[in-house]
Amino acid sequence: MHLYPDYSLKAYNTFGLDAKASHFARLQKAEDLSPLLLHNYSPIFILGGGSNVLFVNNFEGLVIHNEIGGIAARQQLNGKVIVEAGGGVNWHQLVCWCLDHDLGGIENLSLIPGTAGAAPIQNIGAYGVELKDVFYELEAMDLETGKLHRFKKEDCDFAYRNSIFKQSLRGKVLITRILIELTSISHNINTSYGAIRDTLAEAGIKQPTIKDVSEAVIKIRTEKLPDPLKIGNAGSFFKNPEISQEQFEELRRRFPNIVHYPGSGGLIKVPAGWLIEQCGWKGYRSGAIGCYEKQALVLVNYGGGSGNEIWNLAQEIIASVEGKFGIQLNPEVNILG
Numbered sequence: 001m002h003l004y005p006d007y008s009l010k011a012y013n014t015f016g017l018d019a020k021a022s023h024f025a026r027l028q029k030a031e032d033l034s035p036l037l038l039h040n041y042s043p044i045f046i047l048g049g050g051s052n053v054l055f056v057n058n059f060e061g062l063v064i065h066n067e068i069g070g071i072a073a074r075q076q077l078n079g080k081v082i083v084e085a086g087g088g089v090n091w092h093q094l095v096c097w098c099l100d101h102d103l104g105g106i107e108n109l110s111l112i113p114g115t116a117g118a119a120p121i122q123n124i125g126a127y128g129v130e131l132k133d134v135f136y137e138l139e140a141m142d143l144e145t146g147k148l149h150r151f152k153k154e155d156c157d158f159a160y161r162n163s164i165f166k167q168s169l170r171g172k173v174l175i176t177r178i179l180i181e182l183t184s185i186s187h188n189i190n191t192s193y194g195a196i197r198d199t200l201a202e203a204g205i206k207q208p209t210i211k212d213v214s215e216a217v218i219k220i221r222t223e224k225l226p227d228p229l230k231i232g233n234a235g236s237f238f239k240n241p242e243i244s245q246e247q248f249e250e251l252r253r254r255f256p257n258i259v260h261y262p263g264s265g266g267l268i269k270v271p272a273g274w275l276i277e278q279c280g281w282k283g284y285r286s287g288a289i290g291c292y293e294k295q296a297l298v299l300v301n302y303g304g305g306s307g308n309e310i311w312n313l314a315q316e317i318i319a320s321v322e323g324k325f326g327i328q329l330n331p332e333v334n335i336l337g
């Protein structure tokens with residue numbers, strides 16, 4: 001496989017940052033990975049669509065761009081269908097393929113940027129659905145031994161924007177393909193999110209199909225989030241923090257309008273976007289970088305900004321939210337360098 005030295009990653013990250021990798025390789029077949037590992041490059045970074053990474057500096061190591069393609073489906077005995085996708089398949093193209101074959105389950109995850117192989121890493125989620133809801137199995141290669149392993153759902157420790165691949169297996173495996181289990185009949189239409197219900201109602205749709213739900217999601221997302229092809233960004237920069245009931249009650253005394261939802265294990269989830277907005281950051285701009293005017297959770301590069309500038313802004317935001325609310329924000333985006 002060809003190795004490119006000193007390679008610009010500008011076209012490979014949705015922030016549009018001009019970071020360089022000291023070595024870069026394209027992986028189109030899983031079999032090509034083992035010979036590459038014999039070179040003992042270190043560190044190695046697996047890159048999909050680059051929609052959830054911030055390159056603060058150049059990357060001194062090997063970046064492997066996952067381009068493993070292919071989508072196939074097989075019928076199950078229970079009337080469901082297993083769809084298998086190569087790790088490098090574009091996620092939204094996979095959603096469209098499933099809709100074209102009338103397979104339901106991932107329509108609420110329409111238009112999420114990135115690759116199928118990265119979807120399990122943070123258990124992608126949107127509009128009431130997470131990858132774990134349809135996940136069947138994945139295959140991943142151990143970057144040390146070159147061996148292929150299968151992971152069932154129970155092996156993945158899926159949680160809110162989290163999995164074993166962000167924890168103990170972080171940077172240790174390359175996901176070569178994923179398998180998801182979808183419905184071919186009796187689709188479970190999920191319109192639990194008010195915005196989806198409102199959009200469908202506006203269009204006069206009373207009995208939505210999976211395609212209708214996908215179109216509603218695409219409409220909402222296009223109106224709310226910046227298109228990375230126009231304004232560099234990586235979607236939500238921070239995770240929504242979860243706090244104890246006690247801390248929440250104390251905060252509610254000081255901020256009666258605090259927005260909140262039930263979190264995991266009895267905790268209370270507070271939207272990071274609301275916290276950031278309350279600290280006055282929404283629409284903030286300094287030179288080429290800033291905080292998106294329509295959604296404070298999204299940090300943006302208007303063009304020509306550096307990873308370092310974005311990371312510095314993120315630190316300032318973390319400090320001001322901590323100072324005002326005593327809540328620690330954690331990045332959802334993978335920070336490199």
Ligand SMILES: Cc1cc2nc3c(=O)[nH]c(=O)nc-3n(C[C@H](O)[C@H](O)[C@H](O)COP(=O)(O)OP(=O)(O)OC[C@H]3O[C@@H](n4cnc5c(N)ncnc54)[C@H](O)[C@@H]3O)c2cc1C
Pocket residue numbers: 014045046047048049050051052053066087112113114115116117118119121122123124125126173174175176225226227228233234235236334
């Ligand atoms: C406009 C916008 C909107 C977004 N909306 C959402 C949303 O609604 N919900 C949501 O969950 N996310 C959202 N995201 C974040 C992002 O799209 C997802 O996290 C996506 O899964 C990242 O895929 P990627 O291929 O771009 O991963 P990358 O950014 O390339 O990589 C992310 C991490 O995964 C690792 N990785 C990637 N591929 C593999 C692989 N094959 N094997 C092992 N490790 C791998 C990388 O090393 C890195 O640590 C959004 C991003 C943008 C820009």
